[in-house]
Amino acid sequence: MAIGFEETYEKWLQSLLAGETNPRRRTRIENGLEHDTLEFLRNVWFPAVGSFRHLQPEGEVRDFHNGYRYLDLAYLPGNGVKGGIEIQGNGPHARDLDVRRFKDLCWRHCLLTLDGWTFLPIAYLSIKDEPKRCQQLVLAFIGKFAATEVPLALNWVEAETVRFARRLLRPFTPAELAAHLRVTDQHARRILHSMVDQQVLEVANGQERYRTYMLRT
Helix, strand or coil: CCCCHHHHHHHHHHHHHHHCCCHHHHHHHHCCCCHHHHHHHHHHHHHHHCCCCCEEEEEEEECCCCCEEEEEEEEEEECCEEEEEEEECCCHHHHCCCHHHHHHHHHHHHHHHHCCCEEEEEEHHHHHHCHHHHHHHHHHHHHCCCCCCCCCCCCHHHHHHHHHHHHCCCCECHHHHHHHHCCCHHHHHHHHHHHHHCCCEEEEECCHHHCEEEECC
16 A cells, blocks of 8 residues: 555655754754645655655755755755755745845855756746646656666666656657657557556547657656
């Protein structure tokens, strides 16, 4: 039986606290995650990914003034990969953003990018209004990293199909997959049908001849 969000979330937080040696981060985690971040995890990340592996809340980074800044979530799968996720809220932070704060936010994003972070800002309203679209965005975000894992039961061509799907922000056609894999359209359709049967992919829309496909979420 699959473990649900609440149990997975609690186990994740407890494991983070058990291994946390940084007192600043420990205090921030113990104080609880922001509502926006929690909703992102509940409605977007967990349904799309199914776990919180490699994900770190309150990711601490140094700025150019020798101070500390904190990302809502850091994705750190290893091999030097650094992914940052921040939820852009709909409260006073978003509505009353003054010039100084706006400039600081732009500098923050620039410095993270120059330091090798792949940065993903997501609007809170998108989490509420477009969760499926955000889930596809997250899969594409994870797909940017070479360390992305795929189910062990898949053969190499199916695994590459998963990676291809994760890099896209939209459904794709058999012809697009065929061009990527350098196989015939007929072979690509067989691969897609098999992966739908395995519940890895799902049909996005269209009739048999003109179907598009996407990762199952």
